[in-house]
Structure formats: C-alpha cells, structure tokens
Amino acid sequence: MPREPVASSSLKGIPRGVWALGFVSLFMDVSSEMIHALLPVYLVVGLGASMVAVGFIEGIAEATAMIVRIFSGALSDWLGKRKLLAAIGYGMAAFAKPIFPLATGLGWIVAARFIDRIGKGVRGAPRDALVADLTPPAIRGAAFGLRQSLDTVGAFVGPLLAIALMALTASNFIAVFWIAVIPAFIAFFLIVFAVREPPRPETAGSERPTVSLATAKRLPAMFWVVVAIGSVLTLSRFSEAFLILRAQQLGLAIALVPVILVVMNVVYAVTAYPAGVWSDRFGRRGMLLAGVAALLAADIVLALSTNVAAALAGTALWGLHMGLTQGLLAALIADATPADLRGTAFGIFAFASGLTLLAASVIAGALWDAFGPQATFVAGAGFTALAMIGIALVPMKAQTPDAAG
The missing domain is CATH 1.20.1250.20 (MFS general substrate transporter like domains)
Known part of the structure; x- marks a missing residue:
C-alpha cells in the first residue's frame, strides 16, 4: 500500500x-x-x-x-x-x-x-x-x-x-x-x-445516510476486509484480564496486580504515535504485520512463561502490539470509507470488535478452565497466525476515491 x-x-x-x-x-x-x-x-x-x-x-x-x-x-x-x-x-x-x-x-x-x-x-x-x-x-x-x-x-x-x-x-x-x-x-x-x-463534505450530497442495508452496501469491500482483520485480531487478543490472571498465577502479589496494565499501557502509549507516522511513510500493511508479529510473540511468551518476569515481558509485547495496530486500524477505516459514511463505518467496526471481544473472552476462559492457561495463549497464537496470513494475502487499496474528504 x-x-x-x-x-x-x-x-x-x-x-x-x-x-x-x-x-x-x-x-x-x-x-x-x-x-x-x-x-x-x-x-x-x-x-x-x-x-x-x-x-x-x-x-x-x-x-x-x-x-x-x-x-x-x-x-x-x-x-x-x-x-x-x-x-x-x-x-x-x-x-x-x-x-x-x-x-x-x-x-x-x-x-x-x-x-x-x-x-x-x-x-x-x-x-x-x-x-x-x-x-x-x-x-x-x-x-x-x-x-x-x-x-x-x-x-x-x-x-x-x-x-x-x-x-x-x-x-x-x-x-x-x-x-x-x-x-x-x-x-x-x-x-x-x-x-x-x-464543514460537512460536499460528497454527502442532499441525501442523508441512514441506518439501512442500502447504506451498508455503500461501504466498500476494503472496509469489510479491515473489519474482518480487526475481528480476527480481537479473537487473538481477548481481554487484558487474562494477562493479570496469568501474572498472578505465576506469583505476582495481589497488591502489585495494577503493574500489569501499567506496563502494557506505557508501551502502548509510547509506540502508538510513531507507528502512525511510520504507516504514513512506509505503508499500512507492513506496520500491521509488525503489530501482529508482536502479538504472536506475546502469546508464545505468555504460554511458556514460568515466572513473573516472563509474564511482564509478554505483557510488554502485548502493549507493543496494541501500539502498532489500534491507531492503524482506525486509519485504515478512514482510508477505506467515503467521508459521509465515516461515522457509520467506525460504529460498525466498534460493534464488531465488541462482539468479537466478548466471544474471545468466553473462549479464552473456557480453554483456561478446561486445559490451563497455556491453552488460552496457544489458541491466541493460532488465531494470530491466521490473521497474519490474511493480512499478507488480501489486497489492500490505500483509499477510495471519495475517502479523503
């Protein structure tokens, strides 16, 4: 791209x-x-x-x-x-x-x-x-x-x-x-x-978009590709609560549990802006693949962890994944969507991500209860690998003719 x-x-x-x-x-x-x-x-x-x-x-x-x-x-x-x-x-x-x-x-x-x-x-x-x-x-x-x-x-x-x-x-x-x-x-x-x-873009015309099948049909194929990629990544990622549970299981004191989210969000915050700049300069696909690779590494590290230090390393990789991908996915939605349908597009994307996160967390919890924490993160690695293959193979256009707005 x-x-x-x-x-x-x-x-x-x-x-x-x-x-x-x-x-x-x-x-x-x-x-x-x-x-x-x-x-x-x-x-x-x-x-x-x-x-x-x-x-x-x-x-x-x-x-x-x-x-x-x-x-x-x-x-x-x-x-x-x-x-x-x-x-x-x-x-x-x-x-x-x-x-x-x-x-x-x-x-x-x-x-x-x-x-x-x-x-x-x-x-x-x-x-x-x-x-x-x-x-x-x-x-x-x-x-x-x-x-x-x-x-x-x-x-x-x-x-x-x-x-x-x-x-x-x-x-x-x-x-x-x-x-x-x-x-x-x-x-x-x-x-x-x-x-x-x-000002409202002229491309919106006199007809206002409504919540309807006709409006959804106006959203280009590239938008639905991004929704699909985001949904598979959410299946790979599930809730951050499992990071906390994994660290606690490996010996992290309950009083120090907030450290997990702090580590993740510090790495997330530090990398999100540079990732956006790099995606503007060098293309979205490469940066997205780097972010997915970080998630794959995080899942593997968390599955194999035997101590709190390893769990913290996996959490940092998780935060790196978030920083490299979350703003980028939003930019891809904007790239792919007509200016007068951006609100609808972001709403659909958030709705799909929310549903998938719910399903992912249920699956992760069921695997944890049935087979242990390693199974949860191994399954996450499997979904991540599928997402990586999809990103590498699916064509990605930079933007639709009227997406610049």
Whole structure:
C-alpha cells in the first residue's frame, strides 16, 4: 500500500483539533480509570455487593456501550455533526462521575455505570470520524496514533493516581472518587471550547445516510476486509484480564496486580504515535504485520512463561502490539470509507470488535478452565497466525476515491 509523501508528519503538523481530542481522551481516561481501578473492590468492601453483582454491572455496562456505538456513528453521518454527539457523550460521562461518590446503594452505581457507558458509546464513533475529517490523508496514521497515544497515557496515569491517592487518603474511596470528577469536566470543557468541526463534505450530497442495508452496501469491500482483520485480531487478543490472571498465577502479589496494565499501557502509549507516522511513510500493511508479529510473540511468551518476569515481558509485547495496530486500524477505516459514511463505518467496526471481544473472552476462559492457561495463549497464537496470513494475502487499496474528504 504505497502512501503519498508526508511533508508534515511531525507533531507540529497534526491539526490542533486532533491534539484537543487527544487531550479530551486523556483527561476522561484518567477520570474513568481512577474510578474503575477501585470500583470492584469498593462494590464488594464498601457496599457489600456479591461477585455476581459486580459481573452483572460490568457486563451490562460494556454491552450498552457496544450497542450504542453503531447507532451514534450512523447518527453523526445523518446529522453531519460529529462534535455535537461527541460532546454529548463526554458530557454524559462527566455528569455521571459525581454519582459514584454520592451513591448510597448498588442501584446508584448501576445507574452511574450505565450513563457513563452510554456516553462512551455515543462519543466513540463520531470522535474517530471527526479525527479523520480534521486530518489530511497523508498524515492520517500519525493523527490517529497521536490520539490513541494520549488516550493510553490516561489509561495508565489513572490507576497510578488512584493507588497514590488511596495511600494519601488512608484508603478513602469517596475522596478519590470526588477527585476523579475534576479531569472528567476538564475533558468535557475541552471538547466544547477547543474543538472546531470542519464543514460537512460536499460528497454527502442532499441525501442523508441512514441506518439501512442500502447504506451498508455503500461501504466498500476494503472496509469489510479491515473489519474482518480487526475481528480476527480481537479473537487473538481477548481481554487484558487474562494477562493479570496469568501474572498472578505465576506469583505476582495481589497488591502489585495494577503493574500489569501499567506496563502494557506505557508501551502502548509510547509506540502508538510513531507507528502512525511510520504507516504514513512506509505503508499500512507492513506496520500491521509488525503489530501482529508482536502479538504472536506475546502469546508464545505468555504460554511458556514460568515466572513473573516472563509474564511482564509478554505483557510488554502485548502493549507493543496494541501500539502498532489500534491507531492503524482506525486509519485504515478512514482510508477505506467515503467521508459521509465515516461515522457509520467506525460504529460498525466498534460493534464488531465488541462482539468479537466478548466471544474471545468466553473462549479464552473456557480453554483456561478446561486445559490451563497455556491453552488460552496457544489458541491466541493460532488465531494470530491466521490473521497474519490474511493480512499478507488480501489486497489492500490505500483509499477510495471519495475517502479523503
């Protein structure tokens, strides 16, 4: 997939709106992860919830976000207003945050998580489509890589802040939850005041896209190829919870369990932007293959690990895979999709990925229970090898004629 030369792939060349969206993601992730890192323990210890209740809350929250994504993306195409929906989504998440420290029972926590995840579902696809709308095609990989990198910084800063604040406040959950409200509202104000939406592209014409079979048929074959590749990679990857379980099984102390996600997200954050730049300069396929190779190596290392150090090495490779592929997959969606259907495309991709992640985690858990952890990661390696073969063999066009927008 040859790419046009990149004259402005440095950080200074990234549009200001993309920077703003990256910091919106960073602050919201800091807020969310500060709460989510502590919430399961708070539910059980502070509110006396059962493990079944914890599973129910998390399950319904993630399922809600997954379902909403596909409709919010299509709605952003129909309205021609990405920022409005993204701001509504971030606003819902921000205004849900104070419910956590104010909650006096399990019902309030369920409501807060429900609102928060609806907000995540509403904002995801319109935000990604907005990044594509704001960015010239020649630096699209860099733009998505930067946003993903900033988002992932929040994913490891949040838990670290939660740990530090719990130590400083003598394990005062409520105080930490109140502090987490602050970055959520910073994110909301940033998207409202620091992001400007470009004009609706003329290619959209007078007919507005709708959620229909006819609209889906307008999405090119290359889009569905990317969806298929992303789905197989998700089957290979399953939930990061299995990384934590593997490290714990190999002897990692429970108090140090957050280190696993910190290691993964640090590597993820450091590599996401350079991976995007390299994909702009040298092509998407090669970078995607490198990312898949990193996942294959991670699965093999985690399957063969006999100590915590090896599990940490496998986790770092997992983070490398995420950094090399996640922003790149978003750039591929933007490359392949007509400008007026980007919201729909990102919504479908997120929906397919969510369904596949659910299936992958169930399969991984079943293999773990039946045959042990090695079987889970060996199966992941098998799916990864299939994805690698598919990426190497399937033709990939750089973009459709009207995808540049």
